[in-house]
Amino acid sequence: MDAKCLSLDTTLSCGQAFRWHKHGEEWHGIVSGKAISVMQDGKQLHYNGCSERFLFRYLSMDADYACLRRKARKDPPLLMAMDAYPGLRILRQDPWETLVSYICSANNSIPNIQRCVENIAGKYGSRAGGAFEAFAFPQPGQMADATEKQLRSLKLGFRAPYVRDAVGLMNDGWDLYGLGRFGYENAKRELMTLNGVGEKIADCVCLFAFGFGEAVPIDVWARRACKESYKCTGDDSIRAFMRKKFGAHAGWAQEYLFHYARMKQ
DNA sequence: GCCCAGGCCTCGT
DNA sequence: ACGAGGCATGGG
Numbered sequence: 001m002d003a004k005c006l007s008l009d010t011t012l013s014c015g016q017a018f019r020w021h022k023h024g025e026e027w028h029g030i031v032s033g034k035a036i037s038v039m040q041d042g043k044q045l046h047y048n049g050c051s052e053r054f055l056f057r058y059l060s061m062d063a064d065y066a067c068l069r070r071k072a073r074k075d076p077p078l079l080m081a082m083d084a085y086p087g088l089r090i091l092r093q094d095p096w097e098t099l100v101s102y103i104c105s106a107n108n109s110i111p112n113i114q115r116c117v118e119n120i121a122g123k124y125g126s127r128a129g130g131a132f133e134a135f136a137f138p139q140p141g142q143m144a145d146a147t148e149k150q151l152r153s154l155k156l157g158f159r160a161p162y163v164r165d166a167v168g169l170m171n172d173g174w175d176l177y178g179l180g181r182f183g184y185e186n187a188k189r190e191l192m193t194l195n196g197v198g199e200k201i202a203d204c205v206c207l208f209a210f211g212f213g214e215a216v217p218i219d220v221w222a223r224r225a226c227k228e229s230y231k232c233t234g235d236d237s238i239r240a241f242m243r244k245k246f247g248a249h250a251g252w253a254q255e256y257l258f259h260y261a262r263m264k265q
Numbered sequence: 266g267c268c269c270a271g272g273c274c275t276c277g278t
Numbered sequence: 279a280c281g282a283g284g285c286a287t288g289g290g
Binding site for chain 1: 269270271272273274
Binding site: 106107108109111112115116152155156157158159160 | 284286287289
């Protein structure tokens with residue numbers, strides 16, 4: 001597969017997905033029940049365990065980052081970030097796995113979040129098909145009997161009841177997968193009705209799962225980056241500022257700034 | 266022991 | 279509306 005405008009290393013290691021590991025030149029990951037291996041050789045992508053169509057969609061290779069790069073020419077901070085990490089792309093991930101993963105992200109570190117997600121897959125998931133042996137992230141039905149106590153034993157800590165409640169909602173027919181149809185604002189508002197899901201996590205699901213490029217997840221790094229780069233503070237101000245500046249791709253811009261700030265540290 | 270980590274909830278003003 | 283404190287767990 002043609003992989004120009006993609007850096008697999010940057011995209012898979014930047015902390016938006018939690019089930020990728022690099023072994024030598026190869027990345028191993030579990031995506032929507034498939035165990036996939038991918039290797040980038042310059043502008044070519046070699047892969048195993050899924051179809052080209054599947055990988056193309058996951059990597060959102062149809063998304064046009066050149067338009068954001070053009071806007072960046074008049075924006076030194078974004079230009080710096082985009083040129084330092086060209087080929088960083090927003091993945092298109094499964095909504096349920098994304099929701100649970102980011103519920104687990106609250107006041108947590110990336111290695112710990114990865115552990116939580118792996119633990120959940122290991123306990124409730126079924127075997128993934130594909131390039132290697134692994135457990136898929138479980139469907140809500142597979143987690144129907146999960147208790148708070150069990151989830152705490154998987155090291156979810158105080159997030160355990162939030163995940164249990166989300167499982168319950170899903171099994172009661174709450175239509176998470178249909179939320180994307182009603183637009184960004186509605187999807188975000190609906191997500192925020194869940195206990196344990198605030199603006200940040202709702203925006204992560206909107207950006208990483210539903211592909212709403214205008215969603216701007218604001219965390220400590222985004223705050224630092226926007227304060228240093230634009231003298232902009234306050235979450236509402238940052239969101240308004242980013243959306244005015246970068247419009248439908250504000251979330252993409254935020255991800256570059258986030259990654260640049262985090263790597264600089 | 267301390268502080269922090271891709272936050273959010275609850276409870277005071 | 280807004281801020282402080284608490285929260286499980288692991289790492290520096």
